[in-house]
Amino acid sequence: MxxxxxxxxxxxxxxxxxxxxxxxxxxxxxxxxxxxxxxxxxxxxxxxxxxxxxxxxxxxxxxxxxxxxxxxxxxxxxxxxxxxxxxxxxxxxxxxxxxxxxxxxPMGKMDCIGEAISASSTDNYPDESIDNTLEDAERVDLRPSYWSSKGEEDPSVSEMLTYRLCSKLCVIDEIRIQPFRAFFQYGYPIYSAKSVRFRMGQCRFPQKQRTLPSEHAAGRSADNYIWTYVSPVFQMAQENVLQSFKLPRPVVCVGGVVQIELMGRVQKQEMDDLYYICVCHVQIIGYPLAPVIDVDVIDSMGNLVLKYFPGARGxxxxxxxxxxxxxxxxxxxxxxxxxxxxxxxxxxxxxxxxxxxxxxxxxxxxxxxxxxxxxxxxxxxxx
Structure with missing residues (x-):
């Protein structure tokens, strides 16, 4: 020196x-x-x-x-x-x-959603299932494409949409959500939520298969996952556009599971006078760390093994x-x-x-x- x-x-x-x-x-x-x-x-x-x-x-x-x-x-x-x-x-x-x-x-960003896992409720399954939110259009095969919750008299009832990412380690910095506009109803009502919040983490039982939506799915979901990150609450506009929610910092989703909490309801349906939330499209923007870096879940307590593959990038x-x-x-x-x-x-x-x-x-x-x-x-x- x-x-x-x-x-x-x-x-x-x-x-x-x-x-x-x-x-x-x-x-x-x-x-x-x-x-x-x-x-x-x-x-x-x-x-x-x-x-x-x-x-x-x-x-x-x-x-x-x-x-x-x-x-x-x-x-x-x-x-x-x-x-x-x-x-x-x-x-x-x-x-x-x-x-x-x-x-x-800096890496090329992409929609990191691999598949939809479950919704806390679904009005008409499978026609209005969470799988429809993976489509980027309001109509698919000439039919409306959206997820709809069950109707509620109380507008404060929340809903959860849970997704599995394309990798168990993804860096996420933005989530985009498009509320659904019911173009087949009078006045074209938009069934947005009042606000949203995001959770990221892992499934306690990775071998568990996806469950069909039901009225009690939200309670089971809370027991099935370990959340390592919870975002602030973001306000959602009652607009039929793909709305962007930027996280305060890039977050590493460890375990590859993201849950969207849709908080509060703003739109009643005239037919039954109940409040609904409907979502047309969801994107979770970031980039996967695989195949160079991966993770294995050891047990249901959240213990993990970090795996590094130096040859994966050549x-x-x-x-x-x-x-x-x-x-x-x-x-x-x-x-x-x-x-x-x-x-x-x-x-x-x-x-x-x-x-x-x-x-x-x-x-x-x-x-x-x-x-x-x-x-x-x-x-x-x-x-």
Missing amino acids: GQCWDFVELLGRDLSITIFNLLDDPADLVRVSFVSRSWRRFVIAYCFSKHLCLSIWPELSNFSRVVEISGSTVSANAESSSSAEWKNLEREHRVYAYLSHCIVS CKISQEVMPSEETREHSGWNAIAARIRQLGVVRGWNQAIVGRLLGNIPEDVDDDEDEDDDDDDDEVVDG
Whole structure:
């Protein structure tokens, strides 16, 4: 590290942990791990990548272990020797760093719905079933296409629509819902809800088959699922358009189940003087993390296994998450030093002390690490 001091060794464990915990970008932790051998071991030993990932996306906190599957070889963190324990820590560092990278990286978004599971009630099954909400038109084969709840005298009664996504791990940031306009009724009434809320999670019994709608399906549904994320309440307009509900942040749906709660009713049907909710079309917008990252449900308590398939993308994790040799040459120690100095300015640190600890390295000077550090970095890239 040239003429500068290594503050990890100088300040000791506790102060160094405090400083590293100030880094709030997962990519910075990956860059930090390439500064030197001691920094790499420090980042891995104290699981900074895992802790940061879980602090940003708390819905990922139910993973009991991580497995890495390469071809027919499964490497799991269930070994007991000190050497195996270190390999487990390295594995977690790689997988959580890659998982964070996948979540924050821009990807092509799509409608992630795989199938409809159930509705809390259905007025005329199967003509008005939840399956109709997967169609993107008001008419299919010259017939109206929509889901309808049962009628209620009380306009405050809610309804639930539950869907299974195309992958058990999907990043979701937007849900779109189009209320149904009854073009075959006088006045073209629109049977929207007053507001909506979304839940994401997993089925307690993944082998359980979908159930037919009934008046009591909502009660059973509450017992069948574990929700790891619940959204704020969004107001719905009584308009016959595909309405967009953007989540406050991208959410990782762990388990691949999304439930839409339609809260309150605004439209009566003249025929029976009851309130209904009808939905024409639903989209759940995001992108799946499969086939590179998947999850297995261990038990009905919500314990999960995080599975990583490095060969599924045809390249190693390091080629996408870890800096390349060219990138490291220009953005290794210099980039980290600059980030720490910038953070110090924001937090009011004494810049003279910061400069003494980090060294005054010009931005156009290449990193000069010893051969041992280069070899060790290659282990992370290849491993």
